[in-house]
Amino acid sequence: MTSKGFLKFALERMTLFFVTIVFAISITYGLLRLMPVDAVENIVAQISVQGLVYDPIALNALKSQLYEIFGLTGSPWEQYFRYLKSAFTLDFGPSILAFPTPVRDLIARFLPWTIGLLLMAVLISWTVGNILGMIASLREGSKLSKILQGIAVTLYPIPYYVMALVLIFIFAYLIPVFPLGGSSLYVEKIDLSTIASLLKAMALPALSIVIVSALGWWFLSSRTLTLRVMTEDYVEHAIMRGLPWSLIVRRYVLRNILLPQVTALGLALGGIFSGAIITEAIFAYPGLGLLLFRAISTGDFSTALGIVTLSIYGVSLGTLLLDLLYPLLDPRVRHR
Amino acid sequence: MNGSSLYAKLRSSLKRFERSTAIMYSSSLKFRIGFTLITAIVALGLVSLATPPYHWQWYKLPKDQPPSLSSIDMILGTTTNGRSVFWASSNAIINSLTIGLLTALIASHIGLLIGLVAGYKGGLIDRILMLFTDSFVVIPSLPLLIVLSMLLKEVVNIPLMALMISITSWPWPARQVRAIVISLREREFISTAILTGIPGWQVIFKEIMPHVLGWHLINATNTVLYAIGAEIGLSVLGLSILSMDTLGTMIYWSTIGYPSLFRGIWWWVLPPIVLTIAIFVSLYLISTAIAERIEPRLRWRT
Numbered sequence: 098m099t100s101k102g103f104l105k106f107a108l109e110r111m112t113l114f115f116v117t118i119v120f121a122i123s124i125t126y127g128l129l130r131l132m133p134v135d136a137v138e139n140i141v142a143q144i145s146v147q148g149l150v151y152d153p154i155a156l157n158a159l160k161s162q163l164y165e166i167f168g169l170t171g172s173p174w175e176q177y178f179r180y181l182k183s184a185f186t187l188d189f190g191p192s193i194l195a196f197p198t199p200v201r202d203l204i205a206r207f208l209p210w211t212i213g214l215l216l217m218a219v220l221i222s223w224t225v226g227n228i229l230g231m232i233a234s235l236r237e238g239s240k241l242s243k244i245l246q247g248i249a250v251t252l253y254p255i256p257y258y259v260m261a262l263v264l265i266f267i268f269a270y271l272i273p274v275f276p277l278g279g280s281s282l283y284v285e286k287i288d289l290s291t292i293a294s295l296l297k298a299m300a301l302p303a304l305s306i307v308i309v310s311a312l313g314w315w316f317l318s319s320r321t322l323t324l325r326v327m328t329e330d331y332v333e334h335a336i337m338r339g340l341p342w343s344l345i346v347r348r349y350v351l352r353n354i355l356l357p358q359v360t361a362l363g364l365a366l367g368g369i370f371s372g373a374i375i376t377e378a379i380f381a382y383p384g385l386g387l388l389l390f391r392a393i394s395t396g397d398f399s400t401a402l403g404i405v406t407l408s409i410y411g412v413s414l415g416t417l418l419l420d421l422l423y424p425l426l427d428p429r430v431r432h433r
Numbered sequence: 434m435n436g437s438s439l440y441a442k443l444r445s446s447l448k449r450f451e452r453s454t455a456i457m458y459s460s461s462l463k464f465r466i467g468f469t470l471i472t473a474i475v476a477l478g479l480v481s482l483a484t485p486p487y488h489w490q491w492y493k494l495p496k497d498q499p500p501s502l503s504s505i506d507m508i509l510g511t512t513t514n515g516r517s518v519f520w521a522s523s524n525a526i527i528n529s530l531t532i533g534l535l536t537a538l539i540a541s542h543i544g545l546l547i548g549l550v551a552g553y554k555g556g557l558i559d560r561i562l563m564l565f566t567d568s569f570v571v572i573p574s575l576p577l578l579i580v581l582s583m584l585l586k587e588v589v590n591i592p593l594m595a596l597m598i599s600i601t602s603w604p605w606p607a608r609q610v611r612a613i614v615i616s617l618r619e620r621e622f623i624s625t626a627i628l629t630g631i632p633g634w635q636v637i638f639k640e641i642m643p644h645v646l647g648w649h650l651i652n653a654t655n656t657v658l659y660a661i662g663a664e665i666g667l668s669v670l671g672l673s674i675l676s677m678d679t680l681g682t683m684i685y686w687s688t689i690g691y692p693s694l695f696r697g698i699w700w701w702v703l704p705p706i707v708l709t710i711a712i713f714v715s716l717y718l719i720s721t722a723i724a725e726r727i728e729p730r731l732r733w734r735t
Contacts, residue, residue: 120568128581128600250463254717255710256662258669262688262706270694277694371575375666389576393583393670401583405576413571 107421114417121409122184125402126177137163155197162190163399184406193397200403203388208407211384214299215373218306219362225307226315227358231351233316234323245316253313257372261305261379268301275301302380306373310365318361322354329353356427363419367412374408457722467718470711478526488520500700510700513691522704524678528591529661529712532679535595536660540602541653547603548610549637549645553618563611566604574601575666582672589674598660606652610645617641647727654720658713665709680705680712 141160183189189200233242252260269277275297326332327350335345377386385404392400457464485506487493492515500510500518509518551562581597582589589597617623618641626640661680667673668681669689675682683705687693693701 116564117568117571120564121572124568124572125577125580128577129584250718250721251714254658254713256666256713258666259662259706259709259713262684262702263710265688266694266699266702266706270699277692367571367573371573371666374573374575375669378670389579390670393579393672396583398580398583401576401580405573405580408573408576409571412573416571 103424106424110417110420114413118409118413119181121413122181122406123177125405125409126180126184129402159191159193159196187403187406189399189403189406192392192400194391194395194400200400203400204385204403204407207383207385207388210382211373211377211386214302214306214377214382214384215369217299218303218310218373219369221303222307222311223315223358223362226311226313227319227355229311230316230319231323231346231354234320234327235346235350237324245312246320249312249316249320252309253317255309255313256375257306257309258375258379260309261302261376264301264305264308265379298380298382302373302376302382305376306369310369314365315358319354319358322357323350326350326353356423359419359423359426363416366415370408370412457726461722461726463718463725464722467715467722470715471719474526474708474712474715475530477523478530481520481523481527484520484524488517488524491515497696497698509704510698512687512701513693513698518701518704521678521683522708525680525683525705526708526712528677529664529680530657532591532595532598532664533657533660535592536598536602537653537656539595540599540660541606541649541656543599543603544606544652545610545645545649547607549614549641551607552611552614553633553637553641555615555618559611563608566607569601569604570608572601575663577601578663578667579670579672582667586672591674591677594664594674595660598663601663602656602659606649606656609648609652613645613648614641617644647723651720651723651727654716654723658716658720661709661712680709684709 137160141156141163187201187204191197192200192203195203229245233245236242265275265277269275332345332349335349374384374386374389376382377384378390381387385407389401389404391397392404454468458468494506494511494515494517496511496513496515498507498511501507505519506517507519509522511517512521547562547566551559551566578597578601581600582594585593585597623636623640626636631639664673664679665681665684668675668679668685671685671689673679673681673685675685683701687698687701687705693699
């Protein structure tokens with residue numbers, strides 16, 4: 098792709114990125130407005146029941162702020178634009194579960210944990226799944242391939258959080274390697290022992306994502322792709338040229354199956370994120386999932402809404418980056 | 434249409450359904466396994482029609498009893514609030530499947546309609562509809578569902594739950610149906626149909642629809658799966674219909690409400706998990722079997 102062509106493609110893709118984000122945020126706004134219950138009264142009632150905020154002046158300030166966040170003051174257009182503005186600046190006012198810490202700060206504190214877990218789990222499962230799928234289909238018909246296939250079909254439809262429950266049952270109850278109640282993690286400074294406890298805290302949540310997505314989806318799709326690539330003319334030609342097998346696998350097969358899988362990763366991001374959030378809550382892993390769980394149990398809509406908005410950004414940004422990266426990875430994409 | 438012809442029509446379509454099920458059953462191992470498993474699960478669910486009335490009260494049975502063969506109430510043990518795990522599981526199957534089926538009924542049909550219109554009309558309408566659909570795709574579904582169900586926590590029931598899950602589950606079917614319709618539109622028989630001058634909706638429903646139906650069935654099956662999964666996800670966070678027995682609420686009460694594994698009460702924890710996995714695997718096997726039947730290229734060379 099010429100640099101000018103790429104620039105045009107990148108600009109178009111960025112525009113689409115912004116339009117979808119505005120659309121997605123507008124949709125959440127619309128859905129919230131359609132709900133038959135008054136969110137603010139609901140929240141304020143919950144807060145007063147739990148006695149989280151005693152000061153009546155603070156409560157009133159909170160109430161008016163909530164009305165603003167939910168876009169319930171001023172004309173409909175003003176309400177809508179105020180909601181857009183608070184979504185774009187991620188400014189959802191003070192959180193309720195850690196009043197008066199702003200939602201933004203709270204999310205910033207929990208976010209790195211989620212990013213760390215997701216990066217690790219996604220990278221491992223994508224690599225392992227693709228390579229296993231390729232190996233299995235190169236040895237099509239062997240016993241190993243058949244067993245792996247059977248496992249993949251069983252694992253693929255299972256959500257991560259159901260796998261998480263299975264892992265807890267096995268590795269915390271039957272064979273007590275990990276604590277039953279999840280990990281209570283507190284990191285003050287980074288040294289060897291905290292890294293060890295960090296890895297231990299990450300192990301089971303990451304494992305439940307890795308097992309399901311590596312042995313399920315990535316395995317199955319990489320297998321289908323490999324079978325297709327193996328019948329292509331260029332692979333047959335390479336075999337006839339008598340090239341060493343390892344070279345054929347690396348240059349002719351692996352490269353051609355990894356490219357479409359990059360796109361697939363972009364499409365899968367949303368699902369992976371959603372599943373990971375609940376997995377985090379199950380393991381009490383200190384990421385956005387746990388924050389969301391706490392927000393739910395204290396009726397903290399501002400925090401929950403902040404997390405939803407942030408995840409919209411995250412997923413569409415991930416897709417955008419993968420799309421922009423694609424022409425650089427695939428020399429064949431020169432058109433458009 | 435009078436009653437008897439409607440009856441005849443119903444009977445013939447039932448016959449057709451029976452025949453295609455029989456064909457699938459004899460030709461695909463995956464379908465055989467999936468179908469047998471789901472039939473067994475549904476049968477277990479139907480047993481719930483005989484649920485004794487005291488099941489909905491607490492402490493009518495001794496609490497925390499391990500499974501024993503002494504009576505049908507005790508066959509899977511009892512919970513910490515003195516209820517039979519067996520009756521709870523059986524009710525949970527029916528309630529979870531109802532949520533799944535209702536969602537499939539709503540979401541996959543919205544998806545079908547939007548996909549058909551976008552794919553057939555093309556141009557500006559297609560672009561607008563797809564922009565709308567794509568925006569839903571980038572909203573991670575569970576966080577959105579969580580905020581919605583936080584708002585509806587007090588009033589939620591099965592139809593409302595299905596409606597809510599539908600909001601996030603129609604875009605995928607819509608995209609898929611659109612892709613199929615676009616590839617169909619280029620075929621000759623469709624252009625011939627358009628050239629004969631019959632109205633657009635007839636082209637859609639008489640010419641395109643029959644080719645989409647198989648995929649529609651697959652989409653519906655996958656939506657059932659998705660909905661059951663989403664309900665469990667919401668339950669784990671305490672956002673489902675907590676006063677009812679569903680697979681999700683059983684998981685919630687047994688592992689989060691009363692952390693039973695700490696006290697070794699595995700018989701309350703295990704049934705919902707095992708049932709969930711069984712339902713997921715069986716429905717998935719059925720949907721891939723149908724997909725392989727429609728699109729033989731997908732068939733694995735085994």
